[in-house]
Amino acid sequence: MEVKKEQIGEIDRNPVYAFTLKNDHGVEITCINYGCIITKMITPDKQGNFENIVLGYDTLEEYMMDSTYLGAVIGRVGGRIKDAQFELDGEIYTLSKNEKDNHIHGGIKGFNRVIWDAEMLKKGDIAGVQFKYFSPDGEEGYPGNLEVKVSYSLNNENEFVIRYDAMTDKKTPLSMTNHSYFNLSGNLRRDILDHTLKLKSEKFLELDPALIPTGEMLHVGNTPFDFTHERSIKSGTVSTHPQNVLVGEGYDHPFCLSNNHNEEIVLKDSESGRTLIMETDEVGVIVYSGNSLRNEGNVRGVPMRKHLGICLETQGLPNAVNQPAFPSIIIDRGQKYNSVTKYRFGIDR
Template sequence: MKKLAFLFLIAAVACQQPAKKEEALYTKADFESSIDGKQTTLYTLENANGMKVTLTNYGAKIVSIMVPDRKGELADVALGFRSIEEYQTLDAGQGAVVGPYANRIANAQFELNGEVYQLEVNNHNANLHSGTQSFYRQVYDAQEIKTEDGPAVEMTLLSPDGASGFPGNKEVTVTYTLTENNELKIDYQATTDKATHFNLTNHVYFNLKGEGNGDILDHIVVIDADSTTEVLTNELIPTGKIMSIKGTDMDFTIPHPVGERIDSEMHALAVAGGYDHNYILNKDQEDGEMTFCASVYEPESGRYMEVFTTEPAVQFYTGNFLDGTLTGRSGKIYEHRYGLCLETQHYPDSPNHPHFPSTVLEPGDTLNSTTIYKFSVKE
């Protein structure tokens, strides 16, 4: 893999101290329910370093990610809730696999092979994250498996032709693997019997201080991207133009705290109310090579997260719409900018911009995509 040592100014070291036991905030029973006639439950992945990840097959969601700080103290760095009922009623997108199409599609429609497909309008005049009943509200079939890289949970969803407005009988498999290198690896695979658009991602919110423990404005971010898809209004629909961000307040090719420039008068930041943009990674946009995408460092805890992906871009989002109306798993309120997302993806509104990297999946082809979130600490 190229660029895996990209701009790391301080060496990251894996935490060697034994992690201290955390207090359980929920049990497996809190995630056992029946939704649309299918059983939901909770799965747990653990490694020898004390890292633990919990998952539910409702929306293929990451429920929690427990990682140690430089003192070996564990904290849950993923925002979320303590029961299936809360995920149903509060915010089903937290930690969820988003699909079949993540991000925005202008005017909630696209044309494919001469046919116009109308989608749900759920964000201004657009379709966002495939609508309110998309993959993140579906129950996957799931099983625990062993892989060469570590323990894993494999989740499979059959999405019928026309579901959420998208053509094709679609089969999607999402596999979460926890490695001994403190990597949470997400492998996506999809097939269809009719040409359709796919753009799969995970919508996990991170706070490396621990969920609910303040905002993310002091988190130091690097993103290996020199350009973005231009947006001009708060609808955040790409104009189709690729815009350089080198040297601007959106440039994270060298480390910057999130809050240093977030309230900039730069037009793209002003209309979005902070960072909520598609960063085009500095890589071949078509070959699907695994490369460094981004990193996040939280100075107080020493927690450090690196992101690697085969995807061509990443949506960097700074919790601009968190407004204090959600109470998280530990009973703490999620205030404005209490979490950030790094959603690896193809570009927003690609179905309506033929010059963007294609998101069309044809019958007989298989979509394969991998994203890795790797955790360590800096001393």
């Protein structure tokens, strides 16, 4: 097991470092302390070729200009909050508006736009890095001083674990996630339309025209949202279902998970043989098929385009602060917040 650290630049005289975790089988994860961004995941295909399976850039400057949240930690709250406000204990809190009249992914300067303190970790067959950030009361409109930790760890079972921990001195919403775009073809040689996905989920959330949950949970049966058996991502991009059309031909929907820590999310690419199995504590996963990726610029020499990557964002349900029927994402003063999502890399031969 190895952990390496190198400086890749600085922001306002604060150094930015890249950390590379590598296990004994050649699997590598690279991340930086700006936004806790995962820049590379190197895994083997069925022919033994080690290639990158996430979208990312080569320079810090590109990440600073990025508007698609490539690889970043999202917080305080992932997803959209309607009208950028919510009520808590009789008080209305107004958040920053960064998507028309709504708030998305933590705001203008969310967790993805800050430099985190970082410490390398190595213990036995585990290599990792722990990030820390202090989010002051009122940041982006959220109440409470919040101390946050995010740890990334890799082991020799080809398992990569993200753990989120936090503590607040005042009631506040918190629902963190990671926004990596996966592409199991390797080095972005194909888009993700022929990837298949399997979810242990029987319900998904209906979205309104602003892509905010209406509050209705719809059954997946007999729809393009039925991933209880393997389904291609392409099936949703060519669908005429109003919800697929609404989000730009594909998926950008929260799914309610019916199982946890039981191989509840499985992504596959049959041509490369790569598989990704995800397990989580969270109640939901947002499946986003990259419908809004524009034909602008490139990602490590590959033109950016629609459906080049897929996000699988494990988190609480979006806009839960305004939907009493959704599981609460409010943490109380002194309450310990923690959440774990595990990614296991494999091969189908």
